[in-house]
Amino acid sequence: MLQGKTILLGVTGGIAAYKAAYLASALHKQGCIVHVLMTQNATNFINPITFESLTGNKCLVDTFDRNFEFQVEHVSLAKAADLCLIAPATANVIAKMAHGLADDMLTTTVLACQCKKLVSPAMNTRMYENPITQDNLDILRKYGFTIIEPSSGYLACGDTGAGKFPDPEVILEYVYQELACEKDMAGLHVLVTAGPTQESIDPVRYITNHSTGKMGYALAQNAARRGATVTLVTGPTSLKPPAFVDVVPVTTAQEMFEAVTSRSDAQDIIVKAAAVADYRPSYVYEDKMKKQDSDSSLPLERTADILQYLGEHRHPGQFLCGFSMETQNMLENSRKKLAKKHVDMMVANNLKVAGAGFGTDTNIVTLITANSEAELPQLSKEETAARIFDQILEMQSQAHA
Numbered sequence: 095m096l097q098g099k100t101i102l103l104g105v106t107g108g109i110a111a112y113k114a115a116y117l118a119s120a121l122h123k124q125g126c127i128v129h130v131l132m133t134q135n136a137t138n139f140i141n142p143i144t145f146e147s148l149t150g151n152k153c154l155v156d157t158f159d160r161n162f163e164f165q166v167e168h169v170s171l172a173k174a175a176d177l178c179l180i181a182p183a184t185a186n187v188i189a190k191m192a193h194g195l196a197d198d199m200l201t202t203t204v205l206a207c208q209c210k211k212l213v214s215p216a217m218n219t220r221m222y223e224n225p226i227t228q229d230n231l232d233i234l235r236k237y238g239f240t241i242i243e244p245s246s247g248y249l250a251c252g253d254t255g256a257g258k259f260p261d262p263e264v265i266l267e268y269v270y271q272e273l274a275c276e277k278d279m280a281g282l283h284v285l286v287t288a289g290p291t292q293e294s295i296d297p298v299r300y301i302t303n304h305s306t307g308k309m310g311y312a313l314a315q316n317a318a319r320r321g322a323t324v325t326l327v328t329g330p331t332s333l334k335p336p337a338f339v340d341v342v343p344v345t346t347a348q349e350m351f352e353a354v355t356s357r358s359d360a361q362d363i364i365v366k367a368a369a370v371a372d373y374r375p376s377y378v379y380e381d382k383m384k385k386q387d388s389d390s391s392l393p394l395e396r397t398a399d400i401l402q403y404l405g406e407h408r409h410p411g412q413f414l415c416g417f418s419m420e421t422q423n424m425l426e427n428s429r430k431k432l433a434k435k436h437v438d439m440m441v442a443n444n445l446k447v448a449g450a451g452f453g454t455d456t457n458i459v460t461l462i463t464a465n466s467e468a469e470l471p472q473l474s475k476e477e478t479a480a481r482i483f484d485q486i487l488e489m490q491s492q493a494h495a
Contacts, residue, residue, distance in 0.1 A: 107135025219255030280321030289329035405436030
């Protein structure tokens, strides 16, 4: 995703400076060209050699260092950068950047950068909450900087509160959001459903299925990284919610129906990847059903067909994509659903094919439209999600041509 991207990592003089080593290493492993710029104070917390070992590039501290490959260091680095990340950012350096001060290699280079800039504040709670610091952060936002909100918790100074350096994985998500994908879905509103539903029998038992939500979550993440405004309506899963996505948790098929239909009018694209129960118990017992010596039956009733409703109530130009999980006659059954439910595309897969279906990290799908069938090879669910949206965008482009 980040192969070949040039990232400037600015490290300032706070106790969290040592955590920047993980960021440098993780970005380098993703194929990034990482240049680390440190303030002089940062070298009191971590040695520049650490970053040089992790990135394979000289760590820059001195603006007037003559032992460097570029003729004008700060300008040449600024021109090469795809992203500038200042993590951690102290109150001092935040104030300098907000007011255009450039008195060291880091602030001089940042001032010359025209790429996207991310700032991750890390400091004592009182310093962070000081109105002066907050005003400086607002100034940076006004100039297009993205501020990564600090965590709250126990700080190195012994205080507890806001100002803690976020988990590096959170910061990496911001980097992925900026650089992982072209923003070819900017301006689009996308709703994705994911996961199973649970239909209660009694306070102890419920009916569900084997869906883990991985495919739907991958779809939501891909759309968000491509610039879309994404809503994820999800049944119960153990997955971490994707970043930069509005997550709407539901449990039952009826709750999912209401969550989706109440938001559908605002969507340009709806991808229904959830495995929604087709039936629910006709009656939910208030107390636990007791085991009996004889066999027992459970009356069931149909749930609302969300995709059918969306197909019948779609607005002009809205793109609908459904998923079809089959165990036999996959293409035939999926084509019937495509026509019956009035959708633009069905993503079909066979549960019995190795590498496809529930709980796996890969999928093997066929993209079915009114005029075509495109069978994809076995791909990761993230790659499958990207190919699905590629097809959707291509079909929308053709429709508007």
